[in-house]
Structure formats: C-alpha cells, structure tokens
Amino acid sequence: MTAMKAQGEGGRAARGMAAVSRGLAVMETAMAALAAVALGAIMLIVVVDVAMRYTLSRPLGWSYDVIGLYLMVAAFFLMLSDTLHAHGHVSIDLFMNALPRGIRNLGLALGYAAGAVVVALIAREAWGRFQTAYDGQERVAAIIPWLTWPAYLIVAVGTAMLTLRMIYRAAGHGASVFSRHDLVELPPPPETETAAPATGADL
Numbered sequence: 001m002t003a004m005k006a007q008g009e010g011g012r013a014a015r016g017m018a019a020v021s022r023g024l025a026v027m028e029t030a031m032a033a034l035a036a037v038a039l040g041a042i043m044l045i046v047v048v049d050v051a052m053r054y055t056l057s058r059p060l061g062w063s064y065d066v067i068g069l070y071l072m073v074a075a076f077f078l079m080l081s082d083t084l085h086a087h088g089h090v091s092i093d094l095f096m097n098a099l100p101r102g103i104r105n106l107g108l109a110l111g112y113a114a115g116a117v118v119v120a121l122i123a124r125e126a127w128g129r130f131q132t133a134y135d136g137q138e139r140v141a142a143i144i145p146w147l148t149w150p151a152y153l154i155v156a157v158g159t160a161m162l163t164l165r166m167i168y169r170a171a172g173h174g175a176s177v178f179s180r181h182d183l184v185e186l187p188p189p190p191e192t193e194t195a196a197p198a199t200g201a202d203l
Contacts, residue, residue: 017172017183021085024165028082031161038074042067065142073151077158081165087187096187104186105176112170116163123159126152
C-alpha cells in the first residue's frame with residue numbers, strides 16, 4: 001500500500017513537472033520562431049547588400065549595424081533556452097552513465113542551480129542596462145543612430161528564459177534524488193557510430 005501511494009505521488013509530481021515544462025516550451029517555441037526570423041533577415045540583408053555592392057556600387061550602409069546590434073543578438077539569445085530544452089548545448093558526460101541514478105540527479109541539480117545563479121546575474125545586469133539605455137534613449141554612433149535598448153532587452157529576455165529553464169531542471173533533478181523515477185528528462189545517450197569494416201567492394 002505504501003509503495004502504491006509513493007508511486008502515485010511520484011506520478012503526480014512527474015505530471016506537474018511535465019506541465020511546467022510544456023508551459024516553458026510554449027514561450028521557448030515563440031522565441032525560437034523570432035530567432036529564426038532574425039536569422040532569415042540576416043541572410044536576406046547580406047544577399048541584398050552584396051548584390052547592391054557589386055552590381056550598383058551602392059551597398060546598404062546600415063546593414064552591419066542592424067545585423068550586429070539587433071539580429072545576431074536575437075538569433076543567439078532567443079534560442080538559448082529552447083536549445084537547452086532540446087539538450088542541444090555541448091556537454092561532457094564521460095562518467096554520467098556510470099554513476100548511480102541518485103548521484104547523477106544530484107550532480108545535475110547542483111550544476112543547473114549554479115548555472116541558474118550565473119545566468120540570472122547576467123539577466124539582471126542586462127535588464128539594468130536596458131533601463132538605463134531606454135531612459136537615456138542611448139544610440140550608437142553610426143550613419144543611422146540606432147537605439148541600443150532593444151538589444152539589451154533581447155539579452156534580458158533570453159537569459160531570463162534560460163534561467164527559468166535551468167531552475168526547472170535543478171528543481172526536477174533535485175526532487176528526483178528522493179523519488180523512484182526521474183521527474184525531468186535526462187540528456188540522451190551519446191550517439192556513437194561504429195564504422196563497418198571495409199570490404200573489397202568498398203575498396
């Protein structure tokens with residue numbers, strides 16, 4: 001009876017964590033779509049700029065500023081959380097699969113918690129820079145004096161979203177230490193391909 005009760009509580013906890021993850025994923029998908037639009041805009045602007053530079057000798061004077069100040073920032077920072085959700089960031093897991101499940105979850109919980117603190121500090125600094133730039137209407141020194149606060153806002157939003165995803169992972173792995181089941185998704189096993197021996201036909 002106790003085992004069934006514990007299993008039921010674990011199932012409810014897993015469903016609750018899954019619901020939180022789905023809520024975060026909705027926002028991450030929207031941000032990823034904006035990042036994709038920014039990346040497409042970069043490619044389009046570069047193509048037009050190169051074409052006008054070498055055919056009409058009239059390049060777009062504002063292209064580098066817009067790409068560097070807004071579009072590259074959006075393409076990078078708005079994808080951070082969605083990439084973490086998909087386990088797309090570089091990770092080193094030489095010994096992870098050899099560790100007991102509880103130790104593995106504990107290590108992941110501590111790592112995500114430490115990372116969340118660092119990223120939260122970045123988000124806080126970016127938000128402060130955004131407020132300063134917005135209040136002062138700061139602009140870049142260029143042909144077109146573009147406002148700088150949108151770039152700071154993008155950094156703040158992207159890092160804040162990443163902080164939320166890392167807090168979710170830290171809480172989930174921490175709770176998994178005391179549960180019989182993993183309450184959050186674990187990184188997938190590394191994909192290793194064993195090359196087949198060459199045959200005479202291949203040679």
